[in-house]
Amino acid sequence: MSDMTHEPSFQDQGYISLTQLLERHAQTVPDEVAMRQKDMGIWQETTWRQYRDQTHAIAAGLVDLGIAHGEHVGIISENRQEWIVTQLGINSAAAVTCGIYPTSPANEVVHLLSSADCKVVFCEDQEQVDKVLEIRDKLPLLEHIVVFDAKGLYGYDANLWMTLDALIERGKTQLKHSPQAVTDRLAEQDPDDTALIVFTSGSTGLPKAAMISFRNIWSQMALLWDAVPSQTHQNILSYLPLCHVAEQAFSTMNAMARRMVVNFGESLRTIRTDLQEISPQMFFGVPRIWEKMQSELTVLGDRTGPLRRWLLHKALKSAQQRGAKPRAQWTGKQKLSYAFYRPFLYAPLLGYLGLARCNIAMTAAAPISPDLLAMFRGMGLPLIEIYGMTETTGAATLQPMDLNCQGRIGRAITGVESRVGEDGELLLRGPIIFKGYYKNDKATAETLQDGWLHTGDVVEEHEDGTLTIVDRKKDIIINAAGKNLSPSVIENTMKASPFIKECIVIGDQRKFLVALIQVDYDTVTTWAERQGLAYTTFKSLSENPKVRELVQNEVDKGNAQLAPVEQIKRFTLLTKELDHDDGEVTATMKVRRSTIAKQYEQQIEALFKESTAA
Structure with missing residues (x-):
């Protein structure tokens, strides 16, 4: 593994799109593993060359279907290799990827597909196809349905759908007749073109379609490169929804920039096993994941004998007290207690969670309990809190490890400006700020004012320049x-x-x-x-x-x-x-x-x- 600090900074290398970066990896390290996907208990590997070839075939297939530059294509699927390959294939056709949560009911899917003007939708399986067919008459722009896993669909009208494999074969045929079909589209790509439409969570109303450009993505990659020290070719697990901007920043943007190996398990139910098998060096989890892990440790203690239960609870309480301060401020007694618990309790517990090799862990997407953050830090896991939102293309602030963990979200990362409005609202400005909401000028004007993003979050600013989220203004x-x-x-x-x-x-x-x-x-x-x-x-x-x-x-x-x-x-x-x-x-x-x-x-x-x- 090569240390990233020995290479030119991502910023210094200059603008490069996701698709160009994929082409670079396919040229420079064609046989290096880019992704793994677990199938029937076996991890199947895909190299950078195979990754690039698949995206080009999908892009050529979409061109053959009549998808024009800038048109929108939806994906409704849980995390799997086909999601990212299709995303880059859509972008290679100079089209826009629109991710939709696979858990969304049909009445929500119709709003998302119609508000994004999707002409093609990729569906994971029969369940998602059924949703789309149920609302098909409400989607006049939708022309094609492409399916990743066709199991159970062979009794359906073949004119209504096609498999991903069939689209890829169609693309290969297109490339034989028109070898420049994809490279011509890539040449049309502009840094300010929309690459992704990411829907907001919709916690206070209908989800809005946020437009994220290729330049926004490059800026996020560049800022994360500087803010989160790491190495190339490390393992990560992709399990949070890829239609969420946080997972995009982690499993697509950061992974592409650092040539990480993105691993896809068989399902959300196998996360524990997948983590233990992969033992990733970098891990990202929303607060609910960390709360779940804390609960697992509690259950583990409750299912053992009284003495072990007492010792585990004592060790976790010790970790919480210790982790509330940066390691440099630990007292001699705290250092001794950590040295005592680490080999026979903390290390096995982190191994049980699948985080034995994790050298940096992150939490974002919602506030996390400071006590929970402190507990993991006190166990030796370098867990940092990140703040960001759909409209910032991912991370906007980061909590340094050398600061007390008091529920703060840190400072704006280099390249991003922050200030606090008169009413306490956090305002942000920089190259990661999104283009606006698709076909919603009113909401865009309310959110983007004089170049500043109005986040809707009320914050408290401390003397050292760090920030604490108080709450959503509306809440x-x-x-x-x-x-x-x-x-x-x-x-x-x-x-x-x-x-x-x-x-x-x-x-x-x-x-x-x-x-x-x-x-x-x-x-x-x-x-x-x-x-x-x-x-x-x-x-x-x-x-x-x-x-x-x-x-x-x-x-x-x-x-x-x-x-x-x-x-x-x-x-x-x-x-x-x-x-x-x-x-x-x-x-x-x-x-x-x-x-x-x-x-x-x-x-x-x-x-x-x-x-x-x-």
């Missing part, structure tokens, strides 16, 4: 006394408990705060079994009085860390898990507060009435 609670409260701070304090998966705080224009809480099924079932409690479903578990007592104790612990005005006075346990299909959360599992407020109005009002009566 700030103003209680009956006129006090501004941040629900995410309160919610993350509660979600630091391994027994609490979701917490939604309510209290706008009220005298106190209440909450809807969803238990973590895995950790609470393990606890319940140890207590000898009988349950049959999520509902029966949540309605058990002993489980309510457990959660009450966790809420009391959380409240002890909060100011009186921030404390949750009463809560109710949800009897079902929040669901994307029910519109309660987005595809990225962000809570849709307005929907929750309507759907659980009776339970919420009952909490305030009971509190008042008490």
Whole structure:
């Protein structure tokens, strides 16, 4: 492996598009492994030359289908090698890739495909094809459906769809007759052309189609190169949705810049096994992934004997206390405790999580509990918090490892300007800022003003120039006394408990705060079994009085860390898990507060009435 610090900086090498970078790798290291995909338990490898050849065949096939420069092509699929190959194939045809969450129901898919004017859509399998066929009459621009996995489709009308393999063969034939078909399209490509349309999460309304240019992507690659030290040809696991900008920045942009090996497991259900087999040197997870890992460690301890359980909990508590400070500030006693726990507890635990070789880990996409961040740092995992959004093409700020981990998002990365507006809103400017929203001039004008991106996030700026996210402007609670409260701070304090998966705080224009809480099924079932409690479903578990007592104790612990005005006075346990299909959360599992407020109005009002009566 070659150390990146010995090579010219990405910025100094000058602009290069994703497709040009792929061509460079195919020319300079053609037989080096670019991707691996697990199939029937076996990891299949793809080299940079094979990667490039496949994208060119897809591009030529799209040209043959009549896709013109700048037209839009959708992808509805879970993460797999075909996703990225198709994305680069679309771009090689000088067209625009529009990613759509595979969990999106048909009524959401019709909005996304129609608002993006997609002429072709690539579907992963029969499930996604069925969604598109269900809404086909509402998509007058849609001309072709291409399928990655055709299993179960052979009874369908063959005029309605084609396989990816058939498109590739069509492309190869096109290239025989017109060898310049793809290179001519690539020559037409302009740095300011739209490369990607990434839909916003839609937590406060319908998702908007954000346009990201090739120049935005190059800028993100260049800034990450300088901000996140790493080496070439390291392993990473791609498992978060590729239609999300964070995974694009990690598995497509950063991986292409650093010639990383992108690994695709068989499904989301095999992440634990995949991580253990790959043992990546770099890992990215949203807060929910890190919360899940924390819960796994708790379950691991709960399923062992009393002595081991006591020792594990003591070691994790020690890690949390130690990791709240940069390593350079650890006391002699803290260094000794780390040296004591590291070989026989921390190292095996990180190995169990699949992070034994991880030399840099990242979290982004939502606020994370400072205690959780501290615990992993104290175990020796260099976990940093990154802030970014769809409109910044990924990372915009980064938390340096030499600063205290106090829930801060660090400083704007080199090349990005930041300032705080009069109302506390974070404003950003730089080459990573998106072009605007497709066919939505009003929303674009509200978000981009005088070159500054209005993020919608309220921040606090510290003396050292670092920033702390207070909350989304739209989510700030103003209680009956006129006090501004941040629900995410309160919610993350509660979600630091391994027994609490979701917490939604309510209290706008009220005298106190209440909450809807969803238990973590895995950790609470393990606890319940140890207590000898009988349950049959999520509902029966949540309605058990002993489980309510457990959660009450966790809420009391959380409240002890909060100011009186921030404390949750009463809560109710949800009897079902929040669901994307029910519109309660987005595809990225962000809570849709307005929907929750309507759907659980009776339970919420009952909490305030009971509190008042008490």
